Amino acid sequence: MALAEEEAKKALEEGEVPVGCVMVRGGVVIARGHNKTNERMDATRHAEMVAIDSLVEEGGDNLWAQQLLAGCTLYVTCEPCIMCASALAMLGLERAVFGCCNDKFGGNGSVMCMHESDSQLRAVGFASYQVRAGVHEQEAIELFKKFYARENSKAPVPKR
Amino acid sequence: MPPSSRAEGRAHGGLPTEQEAMERVDLRIKVEDLELMPVLCASVKPKNASKMIEILSKNLPIPELRYLKRMRKRNDAAAKSGGKAEPELVAIIAPPDIFSRQVLSHSMATLETETQDLIKQYCDSMFEEEVPSFAPNTREQFDSWSKIWPLNYRPPAGGMKVLLGFSQEEIERMKAYMRRATALAVEAVKAGDGAAAAVIVDPTSGEVQGEGVDVAMSGPLCSPEIPSGAQRNDDARKKRHPLHHAAMCAIQKVAAMQRESQLVNVTSKRKMLLQQVDSSDGSRDETVETAQKDLVNEGPYLCTGFDIYLTYEPCPMCAMALVHSRLRRKSLNHHYEVYKGLLAEEVKESITSAFSTT
Numbered sequence: 001m002a003l004a005e006e007e008a009k010k011a012l013e014e015g016e017v018p019v020g021c022v023m024v025r026g027g028v029v030i031a032r033g034h035n036k037t038n039e040r041m042d043a044t045r046h047a048e049m050v051a052i053d054s055l056v057e058e059g060g061d062n063l064w065a066q067q068l069l070a071g072c073t074l075y076v077t078c079e080p081c082i083m084c085a086s087a088l089a090m091l092g093l094e095r096a097v098f099g100c101c102n103d104k105f106g107g108n109g110s111v112m113c114m115h116e117s118d119s120q121l122r123a124v125g126f127a128s129y130q131v132r133a134g135v136h137e138q139e140a141i142e143l144f145k146k147f148y149a150r151e152n153s154k155a156p157v158p159k160r
Numbered sequence: 161m162p163p164s165s166r167a168e169g170r171a172h173g174g175l176p177t178e179q180e181a182m183e184r185v186d187l188r189i190k191v192e193d194l195e196l197m198p199v200l201c202a203s204v205k206p207k208n209a210s211k212m213i214e215i216l217s218k219n220l221p222i223p224e225l226r227y228l229k230r231m232r233k234r235n236d237a238a239a240k241s242g243g244k245a246e247p248e249l250v251a252i253i254a255p256p257d258i259f260s261r262q263v264l265s266h267s268m269a270t271l272e273t274e275t276q277d278l279i280k281q282y283c284d285s286m287f288e289e290e291v292p293s294f295a296p297n298t299r300e301q302f303d304s305w306s307k308i309w310p311l312n313y314r315p316p317a318g319g320m321k322v323l324l325g326f327s328q329e330e331i332e333r334m335k336a337y338m339r340r341a342t343a344l345a346v347e348a349v350k351a352g353d354g355a356a357a358a359v360i361v362d363p364t365s366g367e368v369q370g371e372g373v374d375v376a377m378s379g380p381l382c383s384p385e386i387p388s389g390a391q392r393n394d395d396a397r398k399k400r401h402p403l404h405h406a407a408m409c410a411i412q413k414v415a416a417m418q419r420e421s422q423l424v425n426v427t428s429k430r431k432m433l434l435q436q437v438d439s440s441d442g443s444r445d446e447t448v449e450t451a452q453k454d455l456v457n458e459g460p461y462l463c464t465g466f467d468i469y470l471t472y473e474p475c476p477m478c479a480m481a482l483v484h485s486r487l488r489r490k491s492l493n494h495h496y497e498v499y500k501g502l503l504a505e506e507v508k509e510s511i512t513s514a515f516s517t518t
Contacts, residue, residue, distance in 0.1 A: 041422070042415030043462050043484035044408060056401050068402055083480035087403050090477065105480070114476060124475065 001097065001136045004075045007034040007047065008143050014039065018143040021047040021076035023055070023069065030072070031055045047076060048084040052091065069093040077140040079133065082107035085114035089126040097132045099140030109133065194305055197293035200254040202286045204231065209249050215275050222255045227295035229310040253286060337361055337469040338503045340368070342510045345471045348373035349514040356472040358406035360414055360487075362460075363467050370417065372409025376402050407470060407478035411485050414463055463487045471507050473500070 007020025011034035023031040033051030037043050055068060069091040074080075077099045080088060085107025088096060096108055096115065107114040108131045117126040204212045209231060216230055234248040291309040296302040302313045326334070337359050345357035354374030362369050463485040474482065 040415055041418045041462070042412055043486070044411055044481045045415075049403070052403060053401075056403075081480060081484070083477045083484060086475065086477035086480065091402060105483075107480070112476075121476075126476075 001075050001077075001099070001139075003029060003032065004077050004099075005136065005139055005143070007032050008077045008140070011035045011047070012143060012147055018147050019047045019076065019078045021051055021074060023051055023072050023074055025072045044083065046081065046084050048074065048080055049087065052087065067092060073097060075135075077136070077143065078102055079106040079108050079110055081105040082112050082114060085112070086126070088129065089114050089117055089121070092127050093129045095130040095132070097135050099135055099137045100144070101133060194301070194308075195293040196290040196308070198288040199225070199252050199291050200286055201250050201289045202253050203234065204249040204251045206249060212251055216251060216253070219275055220254065222252070225252065225255055225291075227312055228252060228291055229312060232310045250289065252289075252291070333366070334469070335503055337368075337467075338471075338507065340371075341469045341471050342503070342507045344371060344373055345507075346510050346514040348375075349511060354406070355511045355515070356406040356470065358410040358471075359469045360410045360463060361467045361469065363465070369463070369466055370410040370413035372404075372406045372411075372413055374406045375400060375404045375409065403477070405475060405478050406472070407468065407474050408481055410468065411463065411481055414466070414485075418460060461486070469502075471511065 003022045004020045007022065008018040009020070011020060012018035014034075014036075016035045016038050018035070020034040021032065022029050031051040031054050033047045033049070033054065035047050036045040036050055039045075051074075052068070069088065071094055073095040074088065074093055075097050079098045079100065079102040080096060081102055082105055085096075098108065101110045103110050105111060109115075114126070115129045115131050117128045213230060231249050231251045234250050289309070292305045292311070296305050296311060296313060299313075302311055305311060341357045341359045344359070345355045348357060349355050354376065356374035358372045359368055360370040361367070463482075464487075466487050468482060468487050
């Protein structure tokens, strides 16, 4: 989780919304990423997607959807949004661990539960994965506070 | 009766038009013509009005007619010419499906005696009145139907504008973009990719801003990072990506194009600024830096206000990506309008035949 926070700090330094993540398999960090939506002018460049892209970039033979994140644990500072949570379900992630909740777009319990795929979603390639919330929650929130204090003094402090 | 089932029951003469074939997905309602149905009513003296309203809403609620006010002033000519000092009121007693006095008296048997007595006073003079048989979908319908019976109006989530109110010209334009998406899908199928294709359009200029096909499941792919117009068969950049669904590719193509145009903008303006600053005595770095910051805020923001045409319904990941990218933003809550069924048969046929010839 500390490594994910390091990534989030990089995003903060780059003027991005501070979210960072690492993917771990068998005790080894296999990918890391931080939010790049402003830099890439692309609202889909969330930390998780950036990390996934780096894995795809490395190639390998595991590009078949359900294998890419098999046996992996994702550590991310903020709850994955519905888009990222869906992507993780399609890539066969084993476990997601996150800091604070994403009340607006959260896909791991706050708004939707993309990690609990029903039969309809399983039929189109979505798998289920475990979720653990609230790990280093305060640290993640502090980062958001710093970002909003800098970007917009009027912006409300993110909830929880 | 819910509006959808009524829509199915309504007979159309001839083939449906595109307007009817295309359906707004999020609201599942159509703009329909006024239909009337009879309800059982009774006259109520104004002094009893509030007591009657209380009894009716407590003991004989009609939730399916919530769009109708329970009571209105009598406005027929007979009442006016009667010259009464106080105008009578008309209350809706029962909906059409318990439209018999036997049923009504049966349901009344469960009420308190006092309430029964009060309603019985009116039962002898009960009569039928015609009221709109479903809630208005638009402000216009609300205004005109209210003359028949006063209505309660809750605007639909999409606002008060007429739904599916596209002109024939707009429909033709939309069809052209959908055909473009279909052509992309056919091409993709022939190349061994998926049959989902997406086209993102700026509706104000009519220009296509980005396109993509589904390269997630099979076949080599053209990376979305390649700027539009670049060679498609550049083998070195071809790559499969499990998340590169059509909509994701199209969004990333738009981003790539916007990055490129921003780069061009910044470089050219920077040159211009440097010349300006050099000729004056201003602090060079500071001026250029501020100007560059302003430049970043210029130009389109993501896909705000753009439309996307898809051959297939987007998966949850893509649907959320469309929300993030602000396609046809409706409000700060990032809503977008969804329509389905445009050229559905044509798309299906083209893709099926592409599969069978591959």
